[in-house]
Amino acid sequence: MNVLKNKLTFISPIAVIAIIFIFSLTLIPSISPAPKEMPVAIVNEDQGATLPNKTDMNMGNTIIENIRSQAIPGQDSPIKWIEVNSFAEVQKGLNEKKYYAALMIPSDFSKNQVSLQTPEPVSPEIQIFLNQGMNPLAANTAGQVLNGMVDGINANVRTQLLEGFEMQGGTITTEQAALLVSPITKTVINVNEIGTKSANGNAPVTMFQPIWMGSIAGAAIIFMTISKTVFRNRKDKLVGVSIQVLLGAVLALIAGFGLTWLASTMLGLNIPKFGDTGLFLSLTYFTFFLMISAVLMWLGIKGIPIFVIMLFFGAPLLAMPPEFMSSFYRDWINSWLPMRHMIEGLRELFFFGKGFGWSHSVQMLTWIGLGSIVVLFGSVFKKGPKEDAAEQ
Structure with a gap:
């Protein structure tokens, strides 16, 4: 048959395989993407506090040190932590699309944490800023990591509080009991919001x-x-x-x-x-x-x-x-x-x-x-x- 003698008949399988291969490559980036080194700012404005035994404590510095210790040289991490000096600098960086998110430890963080063991406790607060406009996918992913980190800090603080109350005889006030569920308040703030009617930011x-x-x-x-x-x-x-x-x-x-x-x-x-x-x-x-x-x-x-x-x-x-x-x-x-x-x-x-x-x-x-x-x-x-x- 003339069809079988035509060289295009034998070339067509190669062409089909080549086209399938080329366009399959376009699917690779969207299959199970994993974040690496997303820039996230952290600012520690904690002024520290003095414990009843007259020793100084700064939980903000402790959190920063824990973050540093988790970084393994030569190994990619989902988050690339960038230490920033002030909240104003964080705001500027978010608006200039330098960070997908930011974690802020306020000046009274340690002071309020010490108060958790007193009859008049005040819940310490950590603020999480998500830069939605920069990229919704990255901001949400960074938010999940930061939320998980704050939940881990909450669990550690809860354990410390229970141990402290046990040493004091196990008696706690109603206010203290209520705060044991979540000792640290987590506030999530969206900046450069995508708003509505934006195709979810796309x-x-x-x-x-x-x-x-x-x-x-x-x-x-x-x-x-x-x-x-x-x-x-x-x-x-x-x-x-x-x-x-x-x-x-x-x-x-x-x-x-x-x-x-x-x-x-x-x-x-x-x-x-x-x-x-x-x-x-x-x-x-x-x-x-x-x-x-x-x-x-x-x-x-x-x-x-x-x-x-x-x-x-x-x-x-x-x-x-x-x-x-x-x-x-x-x-x-x-x-x-x-x-x-x-x-x-x-x-x-x-x-x-x-x-x-x-x-x-x-x-x-x-x-x-x-x-x-x-x-x-x-x-x-x-x-x-x-x-x-x-x-x-």
């Missing part, structure tokens, strides 16, 4: 695919129009490429503000700053459009699979904190993805109260766009088959 990721696919479609359509045009000389081609860039800018404004409107009305997402979000998405679309157009002008329409593969490899990583990725994905894939700057910029707009300004995300998108423009205009000096035919 609104930035939700808006990525429409922009990415729209930029591919826009760049491909305009490229095909340009490629069918016969340019007599480089000047004409320069004009053609300039028109291509201008059309991309128009499409960017339509796509940016159009998606912002659709997200707020049809998808029901909470868009805090409509104008700023529209401008940022327009910049994002324009950057992606220029990048894709530059590749197409040099490689032709066969360059499209590059950006489809980027979508499949990049999409699973966008909602995932870098600390949850393997070193390969974190260093060699995530760090090179241009779309991650879109997600970071939208998080700042949605959850950190920032507007459209010269932020790190805007800077990176701008530089990628400018680099793409240079490559795009560089294609003016590349001769195509139609130009060669026209010269003949």
